[in-house]
Amino acid sequence: MSAPNFYSRNTSAIYAVDDEQAEYIDDIKANVLEQLRADGLDVDDIDALSTDDNSTYGGWCFGLVTGNYGKNNTNYPAIELVTRGGYYSGLNLDYVITYMVDNEEYAEEYLEGAYVYDGRTGDYKDISKTEVKRLQANARKLCKKIDKAMAANTNSLRKVAQFSNGEAVYEKV
Numbered sequence: 001m002s003a004p005n006f007y008s009r010n011t012s013a014i015y016a017v018d019d020e021q022a023e024y025i026d027d028i029k030a031n032v033l034e035q036l037r038a039d040g041l042d043v044d045d046i047d048a049l050s051t052d053d054n055s056t057y058g059g060w061c062f063g064l065v066t067g068n069y070g071k072n073n074t075n076y077p078a079i080e081l082v083t084r085g086g087y088y089s090g091l092n093l094d095y096v097i098t099y100m101v102d103n104e105e106y107a108e109e110y111l112e113g114a115y116v117y118d119g120r121t122g123d124y125k126d127i128s129k130t131e132v133k134r135l136q137a138n139a140r141k142l143c144k145k146i147d148k149a150m151a152a153n154t155n156s157l158r159k160v161a162q163f164s165n166g167e168a169v170y171e172k173v
Contacts, residue, residue, distance in 0.1 A: 004159065004168035005086045008094050012147050013173045015093040015154040022091055025083065028153050029062045032081065032093065035149040041142065042066045050082045050096060059084040059094060065146060066100075067138040075101050075116070075131060077139035079146065093150045097143070099135050101127060111135065 008014045017025060036043045043065050050059035059082035067077040080096040099106045101114040111132055115124040156173040 004162060004166065005088045005090065006092045006157070006159075006168075006170070007084055007087075008092060010095050010097055010143070011093075011150070013151065013156040013158055014170065015150040016086075016090055016157050016170075017092060017154055018090045021154075025091065028093075029081075029083065031153045032149045033063050035152065036063075036065060036145060039145050039149070041145060046080070050080055051098070059096075065095075065142055067142050074103050075099070075127075075135060077135055077142060078105070079139065079142055081146070093154055095143070095146055095150075097139050099139070101135075 006014045006016060017028060021028070033043055033045065043063055046061045046064050048061050050061045061080045061082055063081035065079045065081065067079075076099070078098050078100050080098070082094045082096060083091055084094055085091050097108055099108070099111050099114070101111070102116050104114070106114050112127065112129075114127040114132075116127050116131070117123075118125050151173075157170040158173050159168050160171050161169040
């Protein structure tokens with residue numbers, strides 16, 4: 001069985017880097033980080049294995065964008081910027097969205113089950129639906145800026161077909 005060349009977890013496009021451009025990946029990553037900083041985002045340089053658990057298309061984290069708005073805010077989106085090797089050739093940029101809630105990390109699918117500390121009662125309670133929506137809205141704002149920066153520095157592709165044997169066809173966006 002075959003597989004598509006690129007894996008993209010959370011992007012509106014596949015931000016591909018072909019084999020010829022791959023030798024400049026450090027410059028491409030630096031450009032993305034610089035553009036995000038110029039857009040006013042809180043960006044940390046990271047050089048570590050991604051927390052994303054996809055074993056076939058594992059990634060290497062090169063940056064972390066946080067939406068920590070406000071002093072002493074312990075609830076915010078944290079988005080890992082990731083490079084992933086293509087299954088056959090090239091590589092692509094991707095990102096993985098997580099949420100920090102009371103300094104605990106939650107994936108999107110577990111966010112509504114998060115607990116927050118209630119200072120008035122001194123106990124933990126379920127996160128409110130309003131807070132979940134606020135966090136998701138902040139993540140969407142960050143993702144738009146990340147998409148823009150990645151698109152400006154890579155070849156934007158979208159998958160137009162995937163065959164029963166797993167192979168895929170891509171087109172430029």
